[in-house]
Amino acid sequence: MPTRIGKYTIEMGSKPVILGFASVVGKKEGEGPLGEYYDQCHNDTTLGESSWEKAESRLQNEAVVLALGKANLKNTDIDCILAGDLLNQCISSTFGLRSLNIPFLGQFGACSTMAQTLAIASLFAESGAARHAVAVTSSHFCSAERQFRFPLEYGGQRTPTAQWTATAAGAIVMGSPQQKQEGQIVVNSVSFGRITDFGIKDAANMGAAMAPAAAQTLLDYFSDTGSSPKDYDLILTGDLGRIGSDLMEELLMKDKIDISAVHNDCGLMIYDREKQDVHAGGSGCGCSGAVLCSYIMQQMMAGKLHKVLFLGTGALMSPTSSQQGESIPGVAHLVYLMA
């Protein structure tokens, strides 16, 4: 059963299990350093659809269908699906998953959505609220740019702090602890983050806006569990990029916590920053979703990584809030994965 440890952390007594996971990405992501690890790479980032939003919906649908297949389950076996994305009213999720006929719980955690959906799905599987629950998220460079920043046709120049929204989706099928088989990944514990706001207002510097939330949730988790960075093989943030990753490490050093030896960031892993012109790195719900649901979990299944803290980070803003002079608050949720 879920048991609270300290103030912010929930430990899974029996440890729900990841029965399947899948990632689907676009062309730029397929050409990146992790290209060979994704389940599906689309060279046409419209995916044959008539709009970027519909293409994103399709990414999410394909990721779920692939993950279900790998878990040997059908849509009718799933008790609920937790899904979210960056678009207004989470339409990628709604329209992408509509045909699956699975009880649907829309989530909004911005780029922390993969961690948020995975954490809730884990709690449902652990407690018996769901026998099988799916966690899924997506983002699409073109749908995000035109909604949050500029029309693509405008061709605006990007600042050095900007991150590149990944065209990608990741999906995970969680099962109850009793279903665990040899070699599968389990969720050991989760920590939900508090909204943190250091007053950053630059929507082209999301890494800086999210870094304080990431640092806070990690500090909370270490404090709750009495553990430290050396107890983990990997602390994986998603997605702080270069600026945010450096800031987070700097913030943690103020508390004398050095994660540099085990820290990596999905936004730094998904693209080759030297060759792919993405400035500070990748971002978008689908960035951490696809990196986690490909290379990272494959490394865990292969016995190369055992203890992974996955820390999803989100910037909770809208163009309207920014236009009204608001800063950009961040949030970060943590999921401790074990293999």
Added chain:
Amino acid sequence: MPTRIGKYTIEMGSKPVILGFASVVGKKEGEGPLGEYYDQCHNDTTLGESSWEKAESRLQNEAVVLALGKANLKNTDIDCILAGDLLNQCISSTFGLRSLNIPFLGQFGACSTMAQTLAIASLFAESGAARHAVAVTSSHFCSAERQFRFPLEYGGQRTPTAQWTATAAGAIVMGSPQQKQEGQIVVNSVSFGRITDFGIKDAANMGAAMAPAAAQTLLDYFSDTGSSPKDYDLILTGDLGRIGSDLMEELLMKDKIDISAVHNDCGLMIYDREKQDVHAGGSGCGCSGAVLCSYIMQQMMAGKLHKVLFLGTGALMSPTSSQQGESIPGVAHLVYLMA
């Protein structure tokens, strides 16, 4: 512990308890038939803020603070808050709750958000994932109109099927089953709904778009539990309005289920349709939130209602999805409340 009953319903073995609830509304709602039951009515619907969006954030914050007070709890006693609203990227929730420093899980269920947040908070409290969890939602007529329909200054004429987005918020503090005291309301079970789409495309007829989802979730629940309308004092939908309520009853009659004797709708209760010029009734996340967290729960605490099925209904669309030719899918989540 949560136990699955049938295909879609989760029964709470020990029954988590509602420790506090509160509602905060605007002027029009305060002048409506339930005016005397709200905790707070604002005559100035800006709430002294510089934008409608900030006013909505404030509604949500006030509802949470009042509910915490009635539960004799502080923000630091709360393990997580589940919050959502209609605005892009759920900014009413983020900015309204930022200062409370409570672990935050953004939810998107459109007007089903009160049921969705309450259902998840109940599961968390039941399973031990949270000792105390808060569910909250809000809407504001002015922020919703300009985002989803027309600028207020345009003064567009409303069609007869249109519903009036309530300026309102509702908040509930859930506690673990062990905390129950005499006379308090408990959550007995919940059912999460599937996305349902009958192809309605008129964004001024949300009731029709949501009615099929409401009918489906209720049918699922009756089928799972073997119960029927006569087993309940009230089946409370929120918010179908006049058109949607009639349609839902008609859809259920096809399965020979007659709920008319026990059915009411928050969208029909919140305004006086004869005098308040709201056409088909009220809507918006805050409509069902405020009606549930005032008159309904007060009636339950007073022993006048014992068994209430609360069925939150949401239309999962955005202006973008409608502009791209999409229909308006609905979703409905059910919470069975007992006093």
